[in-house]
Amino acid sequence: MTACGNLQHVRELIEKACARSGRSPAEVILLGASKTVPPERIKEFYECGLKTFGENRVQEFTTKYEALRRLDIDWHFIGRLQTNKVKYLMGKVSLIHSVDRKSLADEIEKRAQRAGLIQRVLLEVNVGGEETKGGVAPGELPELFSYVKGLPSLKVEGLMTIPPYREDPEEVRPFFSELRELKRRLEEEFGTTLKHLSMGMSHDFEVAIEEGATIVRVGTLLFGERA
Numbered sequence: 001m002t003a004c005g006n007l008q009h010v011r012e013l014i015e016k017a018c019a020r021s022g023r024s025p026a027e028v029i030l031l032g033a034s035k036t037v038p039p040e041r042i043k044e045f046y047e048c049g050l051k052t053f054g055e056n057r058v059q060e061f062t063t064k065y066e067a068l069r070r071l072d073i074d075w076h077f078i079g080r081l082q083t084n085k086v087k088y089l090m091g092k093v094s095l096i097h098s099v100d101r102k103s104l105a106d107e108i109e110k111r112a113q114r115a116g117l118i119q120r121v122l123l124e125v126n127v128g129g130e131e132t133k134g135g136v137a138p139g140e141l142p143e144l145f146s147y148v149k150g151l152p153s154l155k156v157e158g159l160m161t162i163p164p165y166r167e168d169p170e171e172v173r174p175f176f177s178e179l180r181e182l183k184r185r186l187e188e189e190f191g192t193t194l195k196h197l198s199m200g201m202s203h204d205f206e207v208a209i210e211e212g213a214t215i216v217r218v219g220t221l222l223f224g225e226r227a
């Protein structure tokens with residue numbers, strides 16, 4: 001299928017999931033998870049109307065950012081982030097999805113302050129307790145949230161998760177509802193509101209939307225299988 005055809009298809013699935021759950025498609029941001037996708041292909045999707053893209057690796061992001069500078073892309077960073085790479089993202093990504101420890105938050109604070117900007121972030125939560133994945137443990141989330149909330153150059157806008165893979169997306173639903181519940185509890189405990197739940201990928205984003213996702217990160221279904 002063509003880029004525009006794929007995009008149209010995914011948008012229709014988003015609309016249907018929204019209709020099933022009484023939500024407006026305007027509440028759901030489609031992020032193209034574009035790791036391994038070359039700049040020319042990203043540009044095709046951009047021209048079809050996709051404006052938000054997320055990258056996983058700093059070096060790969062930097063190359064694409066330069067190649068696509070002239071386009072008004074809203075870049076996000078969605079991968080695991082080493083503190084020594086934070087500086088390369090400043091002023092280039094609107095949202096970092098993967099803050100999962102104080103040392104990383106401290107580094108973002110330092111670099112954002114130096115650049116004179118406020119960096120929007122999400123806290124990544126490891127809802128499946130998988131050792132191979134990043135993210136703060138649910139039990140440690142309130143403390144991390146409280147800490148990051150106190151940093152003047154960071155703005156915490158919500159939570160992100162990469163749940164365990166399950167063949168049947170219905171089996172992922174409890175992880176999505178857990179993330180929603182964690183957000184609700186933070187809002188209650190800290191008397192605040194959080195805008196985003198970044199959850200759902202190609203094979204489970206429809207379930208994620210039913211459970212309240214505001215950002216879905218879709219790669220394969222838009223761009224095709226990764227090499």
Ligand SMILES: *Cc1c(COP(=O)(O)O)cnc(C)c1O
Pocket residue numbers: 033035056078079162200201202203217218219220221
């Ligand atoms: C690759 C990736 C995605 C998209 O995965 P697909 O299954 O290809 O849709 C979403 N989120 C993160 C963090 C990723 O690394």
